Structure formats: structure tokens, C-alpha cells
Amino acid sequence: MTNSAVINENMSFRLPQPIMLWMEPSASCNLDCPGCPTAAGRGGGVMHLEDFIHVIDQTPWLRFLNLWHRGEPLVAPDFPDMVAEASRRGIWTQTYTNGLLLSKNNLAERRRKHR
Numbered sequence: 548m549t550n551s552a553v554i555n556e557n558m559s560f561r562l563p564q565p566i567m568l569w570m571e572p573s574a575s576c577n578l579d580c581p582g583c584p585t586a587a588g589r590g591g592g593v594m595h596l597e598d599f600i601h602v603i604d605q606t607p608w609l610r611f612l613n614l615w616h617r618g619e620p621l622v623a624p625d626f627p628d629m630v631a632e633a634s635r636r637g638i639w640t641q642t643y644t645n646g647l648l649l650s651k652n653n654l655a656e657r658r659r660k661h662r
């Protein structure tokens with residue numbers, strides 16, 4: 548019997564649930580930067596609020612949520628609602644954006660909507 552077999556036979560512990568999750572609100576982008584796989588056609592759809600809620604309903608232990616991957620998250624129309632829903636559940640969120648869809652009017656509108 549190898550050492551790894553002994554270890555596998557004695558593994559009776561349960562791994563803890565992950566408290567951090569990565570979700571991609573948008574697989575497309577509003578820019579077309581050279582060399583970017585998203586700009587080169589990887590781009591796809593956006594996540595909708597119902598799908599977002601479906602996922603976080605199944606992860607009640609979640610504490611941190613990263614809302615980006617390769618697309619531009621602010622392209623997703625439901626992005627502000629996702630952040631608001633996560634916040635309502637006590638989940639910290641962070642994102643990464645090219646910032647072009649941010650404007651004072653846009654932010655003011657989103658703030659008003661979520662008060």
C-alpha cells in the first residue's frame with residue numbers, strides 16, 4: 548500500500564465551504580483592446596439578476612464576492628442590482644472595470660435606485 552492510499556483511507560474530514568466566490572457578470576466588453584481575448588471574439592452574454600440570485604441562494608456561507616473575470620462587468624445591466632443584493636445579504640463585493648461606463652450621472656442614478 549502506498550502512502551497516498553493510506554492517506555486516502557483515513558480522510559474523514561470535510562473541507563470547509565468556500566467563503567469567496569468569483570462570478571462574471573459580463574463576458575463581453577465595450578472596448579476592443581488589441582490582444583485581449585474578450586475583444587477578439589470571446590465576448591458573450593451577460594448574467595441576469597435571477598441567475599445571480601440562484602447562485603448566491605445556494606452559497607449562504609459566502610462573505611466575499613468578486614464580480615469580474617474577463618469581460619467588462621458594467622456592461623451587464625443588472626450589475627448594480629447584483630451588488631445591492633449581495634450587500635443586503637452582508638456579502639462584500641469588489642470589481643474591476645475599465646471605468647468608461649462610470650459617470651457622475653450614472654452613479655447618482657444608481658445610488659438613488661438603491662436607497
Ligand code: SF4
Binds near residue numbers: 576577586619
Ligand atoms: S476586457 Fe479589458 S483589455 Fe479586454 S477589451 Fe475590455 S477593457 Fe480592453
